[in-house]
Amino acid sequence: MxxxxxxxxxxxxxxxxxxxxxxxxxxxxxxxxxxxxxxxxxxxxxxxxxxxxxxxxxxxxxxxxxxxxxxxxxxxxxxxxxxxxxxxxxxxxxxxxxxxxxxxxxxxxxxxxxxxxxxxxxxxxxxxxxxxxxxxxxxxxxxxxxxxxARLPEVIWEVAQEDPWIGWAYLDETLEGSLLTVPEAFTDLAKARGDLVIMHPEKGILLVMAREDAPLEQLRALALEKFKSSGHGITPELFLWHAGAILPLP
Known part of the structure; x- marks a missing residue:
């Protein structure tokens, strides 16, 4: 360089x-x-x-x-x-x-x-x-x-596993985490799955889990596996989508 x-x-x-x-x-x-x-x-x-x-x-x-x-x-x-x-x-x-x-x-x-x-x-x-x-x-x-x-129609949802239900949100390599600033990005998914637990990585894929489907430890384990070779790491905090708002998970 x-x-x-x-x-x-x-x-x-x-x-x-x-x-x-x-x-x-x-x-x-x-x-x-x-x-x-x-x-x-x-x-x-x-x-x-x-x-x-x-x-x-x-x-x-x-x-x-x-x-x-x-x-x-x-x-x-x-x-x-x-x-x-x-x-x-x-x-x-x-x-x-x-x-x-x-x-x-x-x-x-x-x-x-x-x-x-x-x-x-x-x-x-x-x-x-x-x-x-x-x-x-x-x-x-x-x-x-x-x-x-305005870019929400570009978001791609991919199912990581069905039982318990966990999915990924794809938008742009630098912007998936930014979806936490627009709760409406998760509205349709919440209608089908109920309250959602979201793990925000520093950069990369956004992981989302139906709150009632699995222990939170399973979401953390899946995230750690997904990002184990990433130099960016992940933040440990979990967020909750509830009633149209996103807040840190209590």
């Missing part, structure tokens, strides 16, 4: 922060995006030269995305802003300056941030961007949740 960075113009630093790649340019701009397929491509590459080429292409795309969203227009936000849940502390890693990321506490050890959702990447909204566009936190939050709710 370091030798590739040295060949790119206007790159101040590139580092991993939690599960994201943090890129800063020579103007002080910052972009965090998820290296969704980089590791897979690097593992399949033959030789260091090919790995360098793949890494360079990946970073150049990230820098191009940064240039395009350093100060997004309001219509860009209206089209692509989404809520993103991350473990507490994730959004404060960049410090508390004007380019700090917009976020608020969510619940159960999670914080809620906001990002422009682009293919293969998430570009988090900074406070300076929100200020320039005249958007306060309530407006940002409402817009992001509205955009995510």
């Amino acid at each position: 370091d030798r590739v960075i040295a060949t790119l113009p206007c790159v101040a630093s590139v580092e991993m922060v939690e599960t994201a790649l943090d890129v800063r340019d020579c103007h002080g701009n910052q972009l965090r995006f998820m290296p969704n397929n980089l590791k897979v491509d690097l593992d399949a590459a033959e030789g260091e030269a090919e790995k360098d080429r793949i890494t360079r292409d990946f970073l150049e795309k990230g820098l191009a995305a940064m240039a395009g969203i350093t100060m997004p227009a309001l219509d860009q936000l209206e089209a692509s802003l989404v809520p993103v849940l991350r473990p507490a502390g994730y959004f404060t890693a960049a410090g508390d300056g004007p380019d700090r990321m917009v976020f608020q506490p969510f619940m159960a050890g999670l914080d809620l941030g906001y990002a422009l959702d682009k293919p293969g990447s998430l570009a988090f909204l900074s406070q300076s961007m929100a200020d320039e566009l005249g958007l306060g936190l309530p407006e940002v939050d409402a817009l992001a949740r509205k955009n995510l709710a």
Whole structure:
């Protein structure tokens, strides 16, 4: 990575922060995006030269995305802003300056941030961007949740097992956990299954279980098995969908 960075113009630093790649340019701009397929491509590459080429292409795309969203227009936000849940502390890693990321506490050890959702990447909204566009936190939050709710028809439910009933929710590699911010995502499933227990991973598939069908330990065991080879890990908290709301499981 370091030798590739040295060949790119206007790159101040590139580092991993939690599960994201943090890129800063020579103007002080910052972009965090998820290296969704980089590791897979690097593992399949033959030789260091090919790995360098793949890494360079990946970073150049990230820098191009940064240039395009350093100060997004309001219509860009209206089209692509989404809520993103991350473990507490994730959004404060960049410090508390004007380019700090917009976020608020969510619940159960999670914080809620906001990002422009682009293919293969998430570009988090900074406070300076929100200020320039005249958007306060309530407006940002409402817009992001509205955009995510509009994508609910894209959610794919897959049954992991029937007895007891446990399912997965698929949306996007970085957004399944964000469904916790839109309880209506689970309404139809709850009509068929009753109250639901939800386990939120830091990133990846969202696990859902019909509350009365199985001991909670079984959901935890299934989650641990599913994510045992993941570098992202899972958060241990469980959430309850009840009467149209999602809260930490008592």
